Amino acid sequence: MSATIHKAVSPRPPGPKPPSSTETKKQVVGSQAKLHQSMAAASTAPAKSLNSTPGTQLKQANPPSREPESLNPRLLKKAPASHATRVALVKALHKEFQRLNDELKKTAKGAEREWLLSDQELIVKTLDEEQEIATKKTSIYNTSIRNKILTYKKMSLAQWKDERSKIAQSANPDSTGPVSTEAVVTIETGLTPFQEFQFLPRLVSDLTPLEPYGYISKIPSQDDIVGAVAAVKACGNTETCDRCTRRFQVFPGRRETDGTLASNGKCTYHPGKLYYLDRALGDRSKAQRRFKCCQRNYEDEAGGCTTAEHHVFKTTNPLRLASVLNFVHTPVNPKVPKDRAVSFDCEMGYTVYGLELIRLTVVSWPAGDTLLDILVRPVGEVLDLNTRFSGVRPEDMTSAERCEVGSNHQPTVIPTDDPTQKPIRRLRIAASPKIARDILFTVISSETPVIGHGLENDLNAARIIHANCIDTVLLWPHKRGLPMRNGLKYLMETKLGRKIQVEAAEGSPEGHDSAEDAQAAGELVRLKIRDEWKTMQMKGWTVGAGGELVAPSEDWTVVGGAQVKKLNTHG
Structure with a gap:
C-alpha cells in the first residue's frame, strides 16, 4: 500500500x-x-x-x-x-x-x-x-x-x-505509425491476380491417395451406410467422450423416459492443451506435463478444471458421416465465373451425431471478399456448440434470420463505436446442412479451385467431394509428415509474421473466426506461389507478351540466374 x-x-x-x-x-x-x-x-x-x-x-x-x-x-x-x-x-x-x-x-x-x-x-x-x-x-x-x-x-x-x-x-491515438514491430511479410508474387489464378492448378492435390488421412474421394454406397447405422444401433449408441474419454450413450431424438440427450452425467475435463515444463540445463529428470488451462500436472488425479453439461464425441468414419447426410460431388455451375477461386472454412459443433457443420464461410481469392458466410442448423440435437473453438454462441443460432437458396447469404456488418474493435457481423442461418450446401453450390462450381487448411475436415463437414482442392496442410507439410500437420495459426506467425485466432480474454476465448481463417489460408497459398515462381524463374520460366507463363526452351538453360544457350555436344 x-x-x-x-x-x-x-x-x-x-x-x-x-x-x-x-x-x-x-x-x-x-x-x-x-x-x-x-x-x-x-x-x-x-x-x-x-x-x-x-x-x-x-x-x-x-x-x-x-x-x-x-x-x-x-x-x-x-x-x-x-x-x-x-x-x-x-x-x-x-x-x-x-x-x-x-x-x-x-x-x-x-x-x-x-x-x-x-x-x-x-x-x-x-x-x-x-x-x-x-x-x-x-x-x-x-x-x-x-x-x-x-x-x-x-x-x-x-x-x-x-x-x-x-x-x-x-x-497517442493520433499516431499513424505501425502498431507492431514484428517482421510482417508483404507478399509480392511478381504476378498479376490472373496469372496467380493460372498458377493454382500446379498446387492442386490428388486426394485419392490421402483417404487414410480423412480425405474422401468417392461417395459411400447406400448398402454400406445401412450397415454402419446397424452397427451403431447394435452397440446401443455408445460413444467415447472426445474430452474426458469416458464412455456414454447418446439418444437422438431424446430418451423417452426422461428426455435426456446423453448418459453418464456431466463432463469434467481440461480444455487447455498439455505442455512440458522447461527444465534446467543438465536436468535429466522426467519432464513434467501441465495443462495450459489450469496449470495442473498431468499426473494429478483431481480431474478436469471445467465442467460441461454433456459428454460429446466425434466420428471421422465416412459411412457414419454419410448416414446423417450423404456426400455429393460438386456440380457444374455455368453461372460461376471461370476465373473464380475461393478460400473455404467451416466451424463445427457437437450434436448427438458427432461433430456437425454450424458455420460455413467462403471468401474470394486472392481479394478476400466475403462471398458466403452463414450459420447452419445441424441435423441432430446440440450437445455443445464448441464455442471455445467455433466462436458460435447459442444466442447467435436462436436470433439469426433465416436464409434460403437464392436469398441474401451475406452477413450484416454493424460498425462499433470503438474504431479499434472489429465491426459486429450478424450472420443469417440455413435451416439444415443440405440447404447450406445448396447455397454453397451457388458460389462455386466443380472447376472452382477451393483453398483451405485441413480441407478434409471442412469438405467432410459440408459433405462434398471436390476434385480441385488446394490444402495448405499439404503445401506446408509437417516435418514428420501426415498425419502430423502444422497449425494455421503457427504457419501464419512463422511464415508471415501475422497473428490470427487470438483469444479475446484469458479464460474466455471467443473462438476462431472462419472468415479470418479462410483469408489466412488464401495468403499462405499466395506465399507458396511467390516461392514457387521464384524457383521457376531460376529454371528459365518467363511471362509471355500476352501475360501467359512460358516454359523455358529446351535449347536454353539457366546459369547464375541468367539464361544461356546449351552447348551442342553433338556438333
Whole structure:
C-alpha cells in the first residue's frame, strides 16, 4: 500500500472532532481513487489479450509525482490469498517483466527506447496486474495469476515489442505509425491476380491417395451406410467422450423416459492443451506435463478444471458421416465465373451425431471478399456448440434470420463505436446442412479451385467431394509428415509474421473466426506461389507478351540466374 493511502487513514491531530468511521472510509476510497487516477495517467488499463495486454507506465513529458512502491502486494479489502502467496506470485511476475525489459534494452533503437520501463515502472506494472486479478478474479486468483505468469514466461521479445507498441499507440491515438514491430511479410508474387489464378492448378492435390488421412474421394454406397447405422444401433449408441474419454450413450431424438440427450452425467475435463515444463540445463529428470488451462500436472488425479453439461464425441468414419447426410460431388455451375477461386472454412459443433457443420464461410481469392458466410442448423440435437473453438454462441443460432437458396447469404456488418474493435457481423442461418450446401453450390462450381487448411475436415463437414482442392496442410507439410500437420495459426506467425485466432480474454476465448481463417489460408497459398515462381524463374520460366507463363526452351538453360544457350555436344 502506498504512502498516499496511509496518510488518508492516519490519526488526526488534536483539534476538531474526528470524522465517523463511514467518513473515514470515504476518505480512504477517495484517496485510492486519486492514486489509481494518477496511475492511469502513467499507464494504460489492463486489456484482454496478448495483443493488448494490461497497462504499463508510458513515458510522459510531465509524469505525475507519486510515492515509490516496493515489490509488495497492495492492501485489499478482501485478499484472494495469503500475503506470503501473493508476495511469491508478485515476485514471479515481476521477474518475467524484468527479463523481457532487459532483452528489449539490448536491442532497442529509435522509438523502441520509449517502450523501456524503469525499475519503478516495472514494479508498478507488476502490482497493477496482480491487483487487477486479485479484485476481478478473486475466486480463481491462483489459476489466473499463474496463467498470467506463464504467458509472460513464454512470451518472445517480438511479442513483448508488439505489446509495448500497442500500449504506446493507445497512449497517442493520433499516431499513424505501425502498431507492431514484428517482421510482417508483404507478399509480392511478381504476378498479376490472373496469372496467380493460372498458377493454382500446379498446387492442386490428388486426394485419392490421402483417404487414410480423412480425405474422401468417392461417395459411400447406400448398402454400406445401412450397415454402419446397424452397427451403431447394435452397440446401443455408445460413444467415447472426445474430452474426458469416458464412455456414454447418446439418444437422438431424446430418451423417452426422461428426455435426456446423453448418459453418464456431466463432463469434467481440461480444455487447455498439455505442455512440458522447461527444465534446467543438465536436468535429466522426467519432464513434467501441465495443462495450459489450469496449470495442473498431468499426473494429478483431481480431474478436469471445467465442467460441461454433456459428454460429446466425434466420428471421422465416412459411412457414419454419410448416414446423417450423404456426400455429393460438386456440380457444374455455368453461372460461376471461370476465373473464380475461393478460400473455404467451416466451424463445427457437437450434436448427438458427432461433430456437425454450424458455420460455413467462403471468401474470394486472392481479394478476400466475403462471398458466403452463414450459420447452419445441424441435423441432430446440440450437445455443445464448441464455442471455445467455433466462436458460435447459442444466442447467435436462436436470433439469426433465416436464409434460403437464392436469398441474401451475406452477413450484416454493424460498425462499433470503438474504431479499434472489429465491426459486429450478424450472420443469417440455413435451416439444415443440405440447404447450406445448396447455397454453397451457388458460389462455386466443380472447376472452382477451393483453398483451405485441413480441407478434409471442412469438405467432410459440408459433405462434398471436390476434385480441385488446394490444402495448405499439404503445401506446408509437417516435418514428420501426415498425419502430423502444422497449425494455421503457427504457419501464419512463422511464415508471415501475422497473428490470427487470438483469444479475446484469458479464460474466455471467443473462438476462431472462419472468415479470418479462410483469408489466412488464401495468403499462405499466395506465399507458396511467390516461392514457387521464384524457383521457376531460376529454371528459365518467363511471362509471355500476352501475360501467359512460358516454359523455358529446351535449347536454353539457366546459369547464375541468367539464361544461356546449351552447348551442342553433338556438333
